[in-house]
Amino acid sequence: MTRALILDTETTGLDPTTGDRVLEVAAIEVVNLLPTGRAFHRLINPERDVPPEASRVHGFTASMLADKPLFAAILPELLEFLGDDPIVAHNAPFDFGFLDAEFVRAGVPKLSRSRMVDTLEMAKKRFPGLPNSLDALCRRFGIDLSQRTTHNALLDVQLLGQVYLELMGGKQPGLALATAGGGSLRVAPAAADAAPVSRTPRPIVPTPEELERHAAFIAKLKDPVWATLEG
Template sequence: MVRQIVLDTETTGLDPASGDRVIEVAAIELYNFMPTGQTFHVLIDPERDIPEDATRIHGFTAEMLRGKPIFAGIAHELIAFLRDSEIIAHNAPFDFGFLDAEFLRCGHPKLDRARMVDSLDIAKRRYPGMPNSLDALCRRLGVDNSMRTSHNALLDVKLLAEVFLQLMGGKQPGLDLAAAPIRVAGPALVLEDAAPAARIPRPILPSEAELAVHAAFVEKKLKDALWLQPPFAAPAAEAG
């Protein structure tokens, strides 16, 4: 079974190298492109001020986050949730860059870039030259984002999970295998008691007129047709 994590962060700014910090992390677990209901969400005290420009985007102030855990206090829990799964994010290098800076700050290794799946890059390849922000993709793919009035990691990651599944051709209505119970057997999914669909034979029987037209065509166009020669040809009827 393929395990993936859809992830989003909110931050105090745009550049971890200049001292900007992570203030929110949200993640959703997928197995075989299906949400499992397992989520991770935490608000974080950035231990610094939050510029007004950033507050206008995500709505958080330093006062609102005072007393929340610092990143070092949630790092082990986040690492445990991520495990070694692929990590899907929209503009993933941004989120990876911030998480790397936070992990290094508290003594943990950076995230392996081989785990990174950038849904923005996928969208750009699928819709070249078109707007591919999360809002634009929600509108294009029919994902309801009417409640999204600000950048909030928990809401954004739920929307991104739906968008990602649409981009990857994931679960579609009407394709459930509800009649076939599923059990896990090692890495594979096994359908139990799934009876094969009944097949009804529908022979195509040509009419006498069609047979006559075909015979005339063969006689005119195909000289010495193999199936008209012995032993394939039907024996001539004996005279009475």
């Protein structure tokens, strides 16, 4: 069993070194590339203003977050959910950088970079020279984007889970993926009464001319091994 976490954060800006903070964190659990239905999602009071340009991206304002817990309060539960497994994110250094800053502020060791799986880098290697944003990848893989009107972290990790599955090799033969409640993926087994596939044998029979050419080729071989074997 291979467990990983698909993670996304929303923030007050682009640079934690200038005081920008995490205001939303979401993660879903995947086992053998498929979501299990377990999720972590928290809105956070960033303890600072939320610039209008950031609000236009994710839809959150400072007043909407004023009564939410501080990052330090949600950190123990987040760490328990993440465990020691790989963490998958799109443009993962961005999310890891913000989490680093929050962890340091809370006096907790940073996440090991050995756990980081960056789907943006995976996409760049697979589709060099093409747009590889989450939206672009969803469109390329035929993943429904109709609910993505803002950059909501919980919706983004659900979409990224589907993108990650595709980047790792696509939907497995014989499995149908269905969206369950909350947008997580479930394996839908094939119907029990599905008709078996019928195949007609197509034996390959060489022509006399092909047999003659084959015999002529064999005759040219020097000391073939099978000539020493008893019939």
